Amino acid sequence: MNRIDNKRTIEWEVSEFLFDMDGTLLDSIAAVEQAWHEWAVEEGVAIPEGESFHGRTSRDLAAAFVPEERIAAALLRLGEIEQNPRAPVTPLPGAVELLAAVPDDRCAVVTSAARLVALARLAAGGIMPPALLITGDDVAYGKPHPEPYRAGTRWARDGVPPVAFEDTVAGLRSARAAGCLAVGVVGTATAAELQPQADAVITTLADVAVLVGTDSGLRVRLQALDPLSLSTR
Known part of the structure; x- marks a missing residue:
């Protein structure tokens, strides 16, 4: 060595x-975080400063901030945003x-x-x-x-x-x-x-x-x- x-x-x-x-x-990473921010604004939720979901699934992100009955729709919308990176x-x-x-x-x-x-x-x-x-x-x-x-x-x-x-x-x-x-x-x-x-x-x-x-x-x-x-x- x-x-x-x-x-x-x-x-x-x-x-x-x-x-x-x-x-x-x-x-x-900038594209990922931009998508999360846009999604959070639409959902009316706030991702706390310093909270890291990097390396984890979109379901983990959605489940942390929206009720169970809204997760499927939230995931669909997050996917739409993430497929069109702005950064x-x-x-x-x-x-x-x-x-x-x-x-x-x-x-x-x-x-x-x-x-x-x-x-x-x-x-x-x-x-x-x-x-x-x-x-x-x-x-x-x-x-x-x-x-x-x-x-x-x-x-x-x-x-x-x-x-x-x-x-x-x-x-x-x-x-x-x-x-x-x-x-x-x-x-x-x-x-x-x-x-x-x-x-x-x-x-x-x-x-x-x-x-x-x-x-x-x-x-x-x-x-x-x-x-x-x-x-x-």
């Missing part, structure tokens, strides 16, 4: 690559290159967004949907429950785990509980916030390299932040 400045090189054998979408692959949605550094380096059948996106919303955001960011896309519509329990990442795992075997990339604490908890190596990506949360739930923390996906062996085995190489430096971030 080598150290470069405040980073260290980590290399793992992995079965597949699993990616969160908002805040991990896409710079879409720019762009790929985050390293995302396009990393997705291109991972074999198609060893790659999945695991997002809390509804399927139509996920497809709209990926399209807005110029990213083709992967062969396997797990959305909030596909699971009974959203992050931090392990179900989303369990649904995205197809190749884990013989003790070789998937690696999952996440920008939220809820997402990292979900990935770890599903048996993934969990990598926190700084942005939505700080490195110090992500570190307790992560096996490694990186600044961007540009700090990740994919190594494909002649036997189709996969390894991931990370330029990860040194844990000793995280208290200052």
Whole structure:
């Protein structure tokens, strides 16, 4: 394990690559929060300052603020707003290159967004949907429950785990509980916030390299932040 400045090189054998979408692959957090604000104004509710639903499903958001009998209609309206982002949605550094380096059948996106919303955001960011896309519509329990990442795992075997990339604490908890190596990506949360739930923390996906062996085995190489430096971030 080598150290470069405040980073260290980590290399793992992995079965597949699993990616969160908002805040991990896409710079879409502003679009997400704008949609939540517009929805909250229409519903006549106030989302408290500092309340974070990043990494959680739209149902979690709706259930927290509207009565049970209004949840279905509230979800329908929130989905309509989210499918038409008003703020720019762009790929985050390293995302396009990393997705291109991972074999198609060893790659999945695991997002809390509804399927139509996920497809709209990926399209807005110029990213083709992967062969396997797990959305909030596909699971009974959203992050931090392990179900989303369990649904995205197809190749884990013989003790070789998937690696999952996440920008939220809820997402990292979900990935770890599903048996993934969990990598926190700084942005939505700080490195110090992500570190307790992560096996490694990186600044961007540009700090990740994919190594494909002649036997189709996969390894991931990370330029990860040194844990000793995280208290200052």
